[in-house]
Amino acid sequence: MLSSLLSCGVLASAIFASCAATVTTVSVDGTAAHSIPPLLFGQMFEASQYGDGGIYAELLQNRAFQQVKPNIIDALFGWAPINGASINVIADPIPLSGALPNSLELTIPSGSLGQVGFGNEGYWGINVNASWTYNASFYYRFPRASNFSGKLTVMLQSSIGVVYANASVPVSGSTTAWMQVMVHLTPTSSPVSTTNIFTVTVDGASAIGETINFAMFSLFPPTFKGRVNGLRMDIAQACFHLDSTQTLYDMKPSFFRFPGGNNLGQSFSTRWQWNATVGNLTDRPGRMGNWGYINTDGLGLLEYLYLCEDMEMEPIMAVWAGYSLDGASLPENDLAPYIQQAIDQINFVIGNPATSKPAALRASLGHPEPFHLQYVEIGNEDFLASESYMYRWKDFAEHLEATFPHLKFIATSHPFNHTLDPIPKQYDNHVYQTPGWFAENAFYYDSAERNGTYYFEGEYAVVSTNASDLFGKPFNGRLVYPNMQGSVGEAAFMTGLERNSDIVFAASYAPLLMNTANYQWSPNLIAFDASHVYPSTSFYTQQLFSLNRGTEYFPSTLPLENGTLYWSVTRDAPTNTVIIKIANTGVTAEEMLFELPFKSVHSTGNATVLSGSATANNSPETPNAVMPVISQIKTGKSFSYTAAAYSVNVLRVEAK
Structure with a gap:
């Protein structure tokens, strides 16, 4: 204990004094080394339902029965019968297109009463929002001509049958060629739960014995920038x-x-x-x-x-x-x-x-x-x-x-x-x-x-x-x-x-x-x-990093290769803003001293800090556990800053 205190420059008589904290000094060079490339920080997609069921706004899963084997239960994933309907995925003898050979076959069994049909649960739920109008569409045809005349009812409803939006379209049994249906659905309320379904039904009593084939369903909410077939x-x-x-x-x-x-x-x-x-x-x-x-x-x-x-x-x-x-x-x-x-x-x-x-x-x-x-x-x-x-x-x-x-x-x-x-x-x-x-x-x-x-x-x-x-x-x-x-x-x-x-x-x-x-x-x-x-x-x-990249990189004192502090210094030339990014990978806060070479440095700046315990994360249970916090800091040609343990820091200060 005594030798370690002496090594810190502490007199033996002052055994209760703490060693002075080590201060990391960062001296910034006044000449930019190179420009920051315009593409430095970007993004890519991969795995985990990033497209279908993700950023692609289509809400119906298995909407067109693509790449599935007909006549097996697995071909119906995402779909379920309603009120005793018989449904099956078939290789349609007259397919909607060469790319989409399969269709959903709906048969209305004898004794049917009420609305009979099928529903889609979406991608593990459907978000129903009363401030939105949804665009729904599908194709249908009767494989055998009949005298049936009725209507199909298209709905957004809860899993227990609470109807939030509905629309009806007339259909005729004489329609043996594919016909497209397009309807708009505007919910009357916004349920908290997303255990909702998209349904298509017909009056069972009037359609007993009828068979109707369906293909290429779609349900879109409003999309990013209003693009047709666009993004969530x-x-x-x-x-x-x-x-x-x-x-x-x-x-x-x-x-x-x-x-x-x-x-x-x-x-x-x-x-x-x-x-x-x-x-x-x-x-x-x-x-x-x-x-x-x-x-x-x-x-x-x-x-x-x-x-x-x-x-x-x-x-x-x-x-x-x-x-x-x-x-x-x-x-x-x-x-x-x-x-x-x-x-x-x-x-x-x-x-x-x-x-x-x-x-x-x-x-x-x-x-x-x-x-x-x-x-x-x-x-x-x-x-x-x-x-x-x-x-x-x-x-x-x-x-x-x-x-x-x-x-x-x-x-x-x-x-x-x-x-x-x-x-x-x-x-x-x-x-x-x-x-x-x-x-x-x-x-x-x-x-x-x-x-x-x-x-x-x-x-x-x-x-x-x-x-x-x-x-x-x-x-x-x-x-x-x-x-x-x-x-x-x-x-x-x-x-x-x-x-x-x-x-x-x-x-x-x-x-x-x-x-x-x-x-x-x-x-x-x-x-x-x-x-x-x-x-x-x-x-x-x-x-x-993306929002604070700057336009030019300035050399500075290099971090220690085996240390806990890492940093880089850039400047946004159009706004004369020096941007310092700091990562403290250590378990304790670290003191830093920055020396800037510019003639004029503003006396205050901003610090945006992301910090938390080592295991802190954002999850559906704790979505905002760790978020950036912005505060004002004192700056100047020479200024001190404390980087918290496990923190990402961005310091911005005007300098010329």
Whole structure:
């Protein structure tokens, strides 16, 4: 005890005095080292019902019986009979379209009374809101002509039959060709519960013995920016826009990576094909996604592009490159048609309608002008098949670069891989790790060569606080929701991304969205259910960095590589605002002294702080447990600041 006190410079007679706290001094250089790249912080989708049942606003699950086997009970998931009706999914002898061969067959049994039909429970509930008008539609036909004349009643109701909205449409048994029904539903009240159903019924007594086939149901609430076939408002708002609801637009990301990493496909037959995701919804067959559920592909290539346009983001688009996550790679001699499909996909986005059929298709769908596109990713996580990627990268890159010399193509092998030809100028790097790993690797890119190669941190997240659980069975030690220990570790890593943003041009946390009722991966940036959105601690970390990135990076005293404090300093030149980001990964508060080189520094500034215990998180049970707090601080050319334990801090001060 005595020797430790003496080592702190404390006299033996003052044995009750505390050692002076260590102060970390940060001296900022007065000359900007480089500009902050405009795409530095963005987002990507992956897994956990992010599209169907997530940001895609369609409310009905299994709406068109896509990719299901007829005549089995499983084909009816999401649907249930009402009042003794007989329902079945059949391979319709006269299908609605070649893409949608199945229909729902409703038969009214003898002895039926009252309203008889079927209902859909939505994606684990339907949010009924009296301030909204819902657009409902479906197709129907009578497989055998009859003298029946009646009406179909379309309703939104509770699971116990309380009716919130209804509409009726006349139908005739003489209708053997497909007819579309479109109705508007405006609820009279807003139930708290989301255990509601969408129903279609007919008067049973008048329809006994009748059979009616149905196809391609749809139920849309109002969508983000009013887009037809658009996005769920609260999730889109959360992800991309700054307002009191804290949602996707709230983060103001600069880019969006799509169609999502592994969403490119589990196998050759189920790969994402752009041309099967555009045009009329009746022409989209859907596919089995690699996360265990069927994708309707209602959220298709054009919808992704509108998402980017509406959110004022730049797309980073991937093309399938001959490798599937089931471990198979196409032989080199078989690549030609897939390269052409990639060329067509890019032409759909940026081609000239006068010279390109895919571009002409885009124009016919209402967007004659090309979309903005700068980056194209060739494949996804091809470090898993590095041997075949050598020839696949070569063939795809050479053909795509020759066709689109103005675009930048991103390789998905391990970064710093010098075996690919042509040598990539951009790499995509993915890492899922522990809080400690991210803090320890805040200097990951510091030693990278400045040789014209640039890096995209396309996926990263803390997934566990225990390294042994990183790749074990899901949710066995894995985090379900991000917590402060993990979010601060990510923030430490992000200070390194910002410091090295002369070569790191973009970065996106992954995955973005998670339906709490059905998820295959955790944690995710934003959780949601049928009616609520739950931003995580990592969401707020991403938001703080995205909204406070500045335009130029200023060198400063470097953090200790094995310390607990990490920081970066930028300036927003148009507003003369110095922005200091601090991550304290330690268990105690840390004192810091900042020395700024500017001639004039305002005497006060703002501090936005996200802090909590190591395990603190935001969940449906505690949605606002940890949120940023803004306060005023004293500043100047030299000023002190205390960074709380497990905290992410953003300091803003005017300086010239």
